[in-house]
Amino acid sequence: MLSIQTINQFYGQSHILRSLSLDLRSGSCGCLIGRNGVGKTTLLKSITGLLPIRDGQIQFNGSDISKLSTEARARAGIGYVPQGRDIFPLLTVEENLKISLGARPDKLRHIPSLIYELFPVLQSMKHRRGGDLSGGQQQQLAIGRALVLDPKLLILDEPTEGIQPNVVRDIGDVIRRLNRDFGLTVLLVEQKLPFARRVADDFFMMEKGEIVATGAIDQLSDALVRQYLSV
Template sequence: MLEVNAVNQFYGESHTLWDLSLSIPKGGCVCLMGRNGVGKTTLLKAVMGLLPIRSGQIEFDGQPVNSLSTEARACAGIGYVPQGREIFPMLTVEENLQISLGARKDRSRKIPDKIYQLFPVLKEMRHRRGGDLSGGQQQQLAIGRALVLEPKMLILDEPTEGIQPNIVREIGEVIRTLNQQEGLTVLLVEQKLPFARRVGSDFRLLDKGQLVAQGPMAELTDAVVKEYLSV
């Protein structure tokens, strides 16, 4: 579904991704893991076209996307939930969701019923401003906004960061439902190990901008955790 081949990325003179290659299989739920500052968010932004890459190739669903804009990548079927959510606080919940309708291939102007089924609170609060929602509700809104596209792949950057435990559980169940029952491919950056083990089918582990370990989640051993994740 997603192929990253020998990608190099720089912030100024700082080399952040080093000949990075990894694959995200169709139908997988892959947790991208690693300590802070190893390049996880940088990789997601490069995949979305929010950051330029110096060299290498990124392919989605069998097609190269290097030359595509962020909007075109969304239209191709990549839903993206950024770190920090980045909703529009002065727009209503409904207006936040409607923003993504423009990237739908079918040009539908209706928010899919599934969004409100997955997140009933968004229906209850659809006329409230996004900035009036709690952090957890804003995260649900950000995920719902990405799902309005009916994407082929959903990318989430630390979806549980700063979220109350009950909503963390709800988000985990939504991800599992989308992946296991609907076959949606998921790539998420996640720091909470119990959450990653619960929702993820596989892991990819970065260190200093390079892939250092990967495999089924069951193979994320204590030794690997200690070497690359413990602080």
């Protein structure tokens, strides 16, 4: 599904991603974990085309997307929910969702019913402005907006950050359902290990711009957590 081969990325003179390679299996849920500042968000932005890579290659469904625009990658089937959600606060919930319709290859012009099935609160609040929603509701809106694309790969950057526990549970249920019932491939950054262990199949441990350990999520040992996550 997603194959990243020895990519390098720089901010000015700072070498952020260092010959990083990663393979995400089709239909799996992979979790990127690591301390703050190790390059997790930079990697996600490089996959989505928001940041250019210096060299290396990013393949998606067997095609090299390394030089495609963000819009072209969205049309190819990559949905992205950034850290902080980035919804449009002055637009209604319905208008926020409809924005993604333009990137659908099938030219669908209405919000798929699945979005409201997964997130009923969005239907009940579809005429309210996005900025009037709670943090948890905004996160559901951001995920719903990405799903309107009908993506093959859903990328989420810390989807539980600042969210109340009951909504965290609901978001976890949605990710599991999309992944296991619909076969949607998922890649997420997550700091909460209980959440990661619940939803993910595989983990990718990052340190200083590199992948330093990978494996099935049940292989994420206390020793690895102490080595790469403890402060």
